Amino acid sequence: MTTLNPRIGGMLVGYYRLCPRKAWLSMRGLWMEQESDAVALGRLLDDHSYSRDEKHLSIDAEAPDGTELVGKIDRTNLKNGVLHETKKGRACEDSHRWQLRFYLWLLYLNGVTRFNGQPFTGQIDYPLLRRTEPVTLDAEHITELATTVSAIRSIAAQETPPPRLTKRVFCTKCAFEELCYG
């Protein structure tokens, strides 16, 4: 009954890497209310940080297992072949990295390269911290992403949510905390 073939996006991949339950909840449309100042700040950053670049490039592809993949990329610098993703803080760094790798993977699956045939690279921007972090995609990541996408597809078919994380450290920073523990 559940959507067996969800369209999977970068944020969902990031969520899944952090906590499969979070991915499941958001696939169910159980979004947490966007009410915190943190979220408003995030939106503001997104809207105003780099207004002169090309923004929100949409792209889709098909994963090896047939899953539909969609990406909305924050900001691209086509000339230099760099995808950018803007983030507030480094709390979920690893998930940010996977989100960006996912977009690089979409380009790869579409056969998109830079003018000189080199693959695109990624960069996570933390304007508040005045830092950037480069992200690249290698063969291992590609395998890992394919596995992740299949795993997301199978939890989408699950009737009940995956268990809560055993490590609460993540949870205290997670927007879903009250939904899980309230």
Add this chain to the structure above:
Amino acid sequence: MKRPHYLFSSGRLRRQHNTLCLERTTGERLPDDAPDDEGLPSAEADGARSPFPVEAVDSLYLFGEIDINSKLVTFLGQQGIPTFFYDYYGNYTATLFPREGQLSGRLRVDQARHYLSAKRRLVLARAFVEAALFNIERVIKYYQPRLAGEKQAAVQATLLELKKDRDALPLTVDIPTLMAVEGRIRDRYYRLWPHFLGPEVAARFPFNKRERRPPSNELNALISFGNSLCYSTVLRQIYRTALDPTIAYLHEPGDRRFSLALDLAEVFKPLLVDRMIFRLLKTGELNPRHFEKYLGGCYLTEAGRKIVVSHWDERLSQTVQHRTMNKKVSYERLIRHECYKLVRHLCDPVGDPYQGFHMWW
């Protein structure tokens, strides 16, 4: 920080750039049952304007006679501000809800599924009554140590009876029986109220039994008004989640009301409404002057309503230390958590069954 806003004055509420503005009128609001062929405002604007920033508004409560137009409705919709209307007598009459904010088709299907299965519905309905009973017992035990003699004996006896009601809960086989048990619990509980209020207050506010439409005396008027505040508070929390407020379990869904708010309000009434009433009456903040009789019913005056509402608002923002989240949460937030617990149950009734909120302090 967004808070509910309660408007007691009459006038015209409008959008003014990106704020809200009440253009006040001086005249008194006329009773809604007074002859009126034109539906025009009862009084002219007197030029007084009270603008207030929309960012600070969580929801609006309109106790006065308020004129609105569709531009305002659109604005409130964009800002996600639910608006609750009250009639001349302080009866809740209508809600203006922004177009649905949160949506989860799948959750709605689950909600309906739990309603359609008699077994699943009963599980949830029982849980609401169980939690209401627990909280009622909590309130009783709070006042018990202050009582002596006959009164103490009455409380003891009631607690024993309530224990029997508790034992009867798992045996209830359908909703009407459950409703009957619930009614019995409330009856027993209300009979103790004169003891809790003490002889002086009880003499000023006599109370025999609960009468709703219309409330027959001051205490009934107060309970009705308090319950309607609780109902709308729960409703505005439900609205912030993906739950459908019309599908309920203890109450019949959808007839006239957002019944899910009635279900959840049961759980919170002892803590939020009943204790507020004792407090307001015992401190003398409310006295018989704050009530008036109309058309065979008894109602709070505007001054009385203001006292209740400001106390209510303050109470909602009181905090307690949360047991599992290791932080302080407000009473109002506890209501939101209750919605989330219900969501968890609907997603996974076996692994994460709903247990209604139990006062833990």
